[in-house]
Amino acid sequence: MSEASEKQKAMKLAQEAAASRVNDRSRDIGEFVPAPDDDIIVCRCEEVTKGEIRKAVHDGMWTVTEVRRYLRTGMGLCQGQTCGRLVKGIIARELGISPALLEPATSRVPMRPLEMHIFANEEKEE
Amino acid sequence: MKRYDLVVVGAGPSGLSAAIEAAGRGMHVIVFDENEKPGGQLFKQIHKFFGSKEHKARVRGFRIGQELLEEAGRTGVEVCLRATVIGLYQDHELVVRIGDAIEHVKGDTIIIATGASENMVTFEGWTLPGVIGAGAAQTLMNLHGVLPGKRVLMLGSGNVGLVVSYQLMQCGCEVAAVADAAPHIGGYGVHAAKIARCGVPFYLSHTIKKAEGTDHVTGVEIAQVDEHFQFIPGTEKHFDVDTICIAVGLSPMSQLLKMAGARMADDPKKGGQVPVCGRFGATSLPGVFTAGDVAGIEEASSAMIEGRMAGAAAAAYLGFMNEDACEKREKQLTDSLSELRQGMFAPQNKGKQLTVTDEGIPLSKTLLTKGYVSDEEIEAFPGFTHRVGVHPVIECTQNIPCNPCQDVCPKNCISIGDQITALPKVAGGAECVGCGMCVASCSGQAIFLVDEDKGDGTAEVTIPYEFLPLPAQGTVGTALSRSGQPLCRASVVQIRSGKAFDKTNLLTMSVPKEFAMRARFFRADKEAAK
Numbered sequence: 168m169s170e171a172s173e174k175q176k177a178m179k180l181a182q183e184a185a186a187s188r189v190n191d192r193s194r195d196i197g198e199f200v201p202a203p204d205d206d207i208i209v210c211r212c213e214e215v216t217k218g219e220i221r222k223a224v225h226d227g228m229w230t231v232t233e234v235r236r237y238l239r240t241g242m243g244l245c246q247g248q249t250c251g252r253l254v255k256g257i258i259a260r261e262l263g264i265s266p267a268l269l270e271p272a273t274s275r276v277p278m279r280p281l282e283m284h285i286f287a288n289e290e291k292e293e
Numbered sequence: 294m295k296r297y298d299l300v301v302v303g304a305g306p307s308g309l310s311a312a313i314e315a316a317g318r319g320m321h322v323i324v325f326d327e328n329e330k331p332g333g334q335l336f337k338q339i340h341k342f343f344g345s346k347e348h349k350a351r352v353r354g355f356r357i358g359q360e361l362l363e364e365a366g367r368t369g370v371e372v373c374l375r376a377t378v379i380g381l382y383q384d385h386e387l388v389v390r391i392g393d394a395i396e397h398v399k400g401d402t403i404i405i406a407t408g409a410s411e412n413m414v415t416f417e418g419w420t421l422p423g424v425i426g427a428g429a430a431q432t433l434m435n436l437h438g439v440l441p442g443k444r445v446l447m448l449g450s451g452n453v454g455l456v457v458s459y460q461l462m463q464c465g466c467e468v469a470a471v472a473d474a475a476p477h478i479g480g481y482g483v484h485a486a487k488i489a490r491c492g493v494p495f496y497l498s499h500t501i502k503k504a505e506g507t508d509h510v511t512g513v514e515i516a517q518v519d520e521h522f523q524f525i526p527g528t529e530k531h532f533d534v535d536t537i538c539i540a541v542g543l544s545p546m547s548q549l550l551k552m553a554g555a556r557m558a559d560d561p562k563k564g565g566q567v568p569v570c571g572r573f574g575a576t577s578l579p580g581v582f583t584a585g586d587v588a589g590i591e592e593a594s595s596a597m598i599e600g601r602m603a604g605a606a607a608a609a610y611l612g613f614m615n616e617d618a619c620e621k622r623e624k625q626l627t628d629s630l631s632e633l634r635q636g637m638f639a640p641q642n643k644g645k646q647l648t649v650t651d652e653g654i655p656l657s658k659t660l661l662t663k664g665y666v667s668d669e670e671i672e673a674f675p676g677f678t679h680r681v682g683v684h685p686v687i688e689c690t691q692n693i694p695c696n697p698c699q700d701v702c703p704k705n706c707i708s709i710g711d712q713i714t715a716l717p718k719v720a721g722g723a724e725c726v727g728c729g730m731c732v733a734s735c736s737g738q739a740i741f742l743v744d745e746d747k748g749d750g751t752a753e754v755t756i757p758y759e760f761l762p763l764p765a766q767g768t769v770g771t772a773l774s775r776s777g778q779p780l781c782r783a784s785v786v787q788i789r790s791g792k793a794f795d796k797t798n799l800l801t802m803s804v805p806k807e808f809a810m811r812a813r814f815f816r817a818d819k820e821a822a823k
């Protein structure tokens with residue numbers, strides 16, 4: 168039994184350590200080092216490059232939402248359907264953490280791009 | 294606001310199955326799907342499915358789709374197409390875009406069966422026209438009848454990459470190579486073997502360095518990667534291709550559930566963000582269930598069972614089914630699902646590198662790296678038999694849940710037994726009549742009929758053949774080995790295309806008898822093919 172509780176304790180500690188790697192903004196993640204593939208476009212809709220995303224992390228944007236607001240990644244026509252996972256991976260690598268620890272972008276209405284005149288075209292309640 | 298007993302989002306295999314199950318219990322059901330046609334991925338699946346009879350094994354995916362649609366019609370399910378659910382709110386309210394209008398709909402129960410979307414990888418030139426998802430290639434070919442390209446490189450050796458590579462060849466494209474950053478082929482060995490014997494090379498531990506071209510893809514450069522997935526200098530290989538297909542996995546499209554406030558978890562084994570589910574697809578939101586890839590990437594056969602489970606659970610939730618009946622039904626479905634979730638590709642074995650089969654036979658290493666079982670390795674498997682007269686030779690070497698070969702043989706020559714993942718054996722004593730049902734029924738196209746010695750120095754090999762044009766009797770050409778290498782001259786002695794074979798033609802070729810156990814594909818001479 169003690170072995171099981173030890174294991175639980177260790178798991179909790181590991182989780183806390185992982186969480187602090189995401190949340191502890193005073194942590195030193197090192198300097199931004201330019202890479203040869205920095206000019207590859209990652210978010211096609213908003214034409215954001217890998218280098219811009221990596222730089223944003225070094226500018227202090229440590230979450231998907233922050234990078235999204237800073238660079239508009241995932242805010243174009245496809246709403247991050249293609250790049251969501253890629254952006255998350257780039258941020259995680261820059262922070263030295265597993266992508267699973269990063270909260271994905273917020274999901275909100277409308278789930279799919281649609282024209283405003285349609286969005287406003289609500290059926291009338293009889 | 295319109296109100297339904299059940300609203301299903303997504304008319305794919307799991308969504309339709311859920312709707313049918315619920316409607317069969319008397320529920321008033323509507324299914325919304327944003328596409329023009331229902332069926333999800335099923336109508337792109339032109340290959341035969343694996344499993345047992347109960348799982349519709351050896352039936353082609355699109356036919357399963359047709360059956361589901363008919364069943365949905367019979368049970369009174371309303372399928373609403375071009376209807377995009379753009380929001381899921383509290384109190385079971387959905388906002389749906391139908392045509393140019395926004396409608397609000399209420400479901401006393403809701404089943405989210407939105408499936409998954411394709412993952413992408415980035416490399417130099419990945420935004421060039423000509424770099425497409427494997428699913429997109431399938432949509433072009435199988436739904437719209439459009440050739441994606443002439444010469445293709447496939448990135449990804451999972452089942453999607455392998456199956457789509459084969460379909461690309463079926464529609465007349467050339468597949469230059471299949472590359473994968475992983476050190477081993479990820480999909481079924483039989484799917485890999487199908488394309489390897491047509492001569493497609495596999496490059497494992499290789500990935501794309503760059504796509505070449507200025508305004509569209511004109512070539513691709515791949516290179517080997519080390520165990521940290523870093524390129525090894527000097528290992529670059531170039532291919533002239535006009536299309537690069539990406540098949541590097543799927544991500545659940547679970548955003549609606551996240552939006553509605555369901556408890557979510559990031560589970561790499563399930564493909565990403567998935568709802569945390571209780572029994573039978575119950576999410577943390579009361580009355581909201583989920584089924585299929587959205588709750589964890591698997592395949593269509595298990596998605597259909599999960600759909601049934603969620604449908605029954607929704608019926609029980611609203612009292613359309615009493616608890617006893619529900620328990621009984623769920624037990625039945627759970628058993629059926631666990632039968633599918635067995636073998637070396639089962640979810641619980643994901644990421645494990647097995648070395649022997651359940652029977653204790655060493656797994657073929659060449660199959661995992663080159664896509665074919667080597668001549669030395671194949672002899673060890675129970676289906677690979679030598680005999681006088683015509684007999685089946687079964688090159689099924691991995692434990693996967695599938696058994697149509699056992700069911701279709703009228704002479705009981707083939708046995709798998711009760712354990713559906715066991716490797717098929719050719720039973721001693723039983724007499725093969727050469728009907729070819731096993732050859733046509735094997736979803737992995739891994740069964741051949743061989744008459745090793747016709748008495749005149751030749752042998753006859755019958756292979757499953759799903760390419761057009763179909764060579765006529767008497768056509769001469771080259772027999773290819775399991776690895777796709779030219780072996781010897783061969784001529785077609787018979788073509789069989791019975792209705793029961795469901796478009797898998799049986800091509801019997803005559804080869805010198807020393808090649809009987811190696812000749813596994815036929816390529817007609819260019820002049821003869823005209």
